[in-house]
Amino acid sequence: MKTNQTSAMRALWLMMLGAALVLAQAIVAQARPESFADLADKVSPSVVNITTSTMVARGTGPGAIVPDGSPFEDFFREFQDRNGQGNRPRRSSALGSGFVISEDGYIVTNNHVIEGADEVIIEFFSGAELEAKVIGTDPKTDIALLKVESDEPLPFVPFGDSDTARVGDWVLAVGNPLGQGFSVSAGIVSQRNRALQGAYDDYIQTDAAINRGNSGGPLFNMDGQVVGVNTAILSPNGGSIGIGFSMASNVVTRVVDQLREFGETRRGWLGVRIQDVTDDVAEAIGLEKTAGALVTDVPDGPAKEAGMLAGDVIMSFDGVEVDDTRGLVRTVGNADVGKAVRVIVFREGKTQTLKITLGRREDAESADASAGTDAPEEGEPEQTEMMGLTLSPMTDELREQLELGPEATGLVVGDVDEASEAFEKGLRAGDVITEAGQQKITTVGELDAQIEQAKDGGRKSLLLLVRRAGEPRFVALTLE
Incomplete structure (x- = not known):
């Protein structure tokens, strides 16, 4: 009798285990939808096709390519003239997508879809077409906002997190x-x-x-x-x-x-030029960890008014820890213009708190453009990569780090691609390039000009004068 009860209990246990396994398999199956049809039916009415048209000069688009001096050159010119083309402008069309975000007709798309367009036509899932006007654009994130006027509420979709x-x-x-x-x-x-x-x-x-x-x-x-x-x-x-x-x-x-x-973006502006903190920089200034944003320059602006100095490391912005320059740029950009924020900086072995009232980045960029200057983005280090080298203009901070005199000029090598010719020929981080093509250089633009001049002169390499710890040597790098 006892044996029969045990067998029955074992059988019941196996049945329950089997049912649990079937239920688990069903849950896993539900994690992968059998079809996206219901979702597609739900969202498609809010998605739109976008057609743009622009008047462009004749010859700027694709067409028959006939070399100058070809015997067919006159033939093709006469053919175009006969067909009424000549040099008259023509209308060019482009296609893109978008989606409705409100029942009163606001539509989101990419800036590059509608940039420079004379006319923007929206085609809806129903087949109806409406002309849209551009409310505003943001090339930095490639987003544009459009608006159509409709007699009836439009189907729209919400944003998620x-x-x-x-x-x-x-x-x-x-x-x-x-x-x-x-x-x-x-x-x-x-x-x-x-x-x-x-x-x-x-x-x-x-x-x-x-x-x-x-x-x-x-x-x-x-x-x-x-x-x-x-x-x-x-x-x-x-x-x-x-x-x-x-x-x-x-x-x-x-x-x-x-x-x-x-009708435009309004991003917060701190008013500093910054670069990432590297391991060697962190060690040199006594930082416990490699984090934050190193201030390389403080032009006129909110940060300067609050007492920030070149050489400060921004550790925290408005209560948010700063890991690197990219994170700081996004955090500052998302902050409200005119907001007073607390910024913690590392300076001379200890931290200080500065209170800074943010300006507006777009206003600063407009001022720089009108002054003919090209200020780098906050968060985008003043660095350029060429010939396998990461180069930065000389600054007081770099002179101090490299233990150079105040008269030292040139381009500082921040990094060298180990697969490059420059690495094979001994260039290393910390080297200073003072001459290119036997001409003194202090900016990347001057180096680039020497590269172009060498290429124009038919030379296959460029001679660089490189100094390490004050000792000079010449290095010739091949031009691509």
């Missing part, structure tokens, strides 16, 4: 790839926080198919919320290879709110 998107999450891209309107592609979040080239970049990388024409279209999460604006692809042939980039919605929403309210 891109910070909650995890690597591996499903996403859906909808747009107008290669003119094939209202096309849907699915994939996953491949990576987060990608930086391509701008100081304010925060891209979501995805393997959802994105092609030309998808630009400006939305990237949806599974709740039908926009977590990114499809902007760029990485491709050797111009087509999708599964590496696409969407500007994160948390960047886009702030830009869109400002464009909607002001």
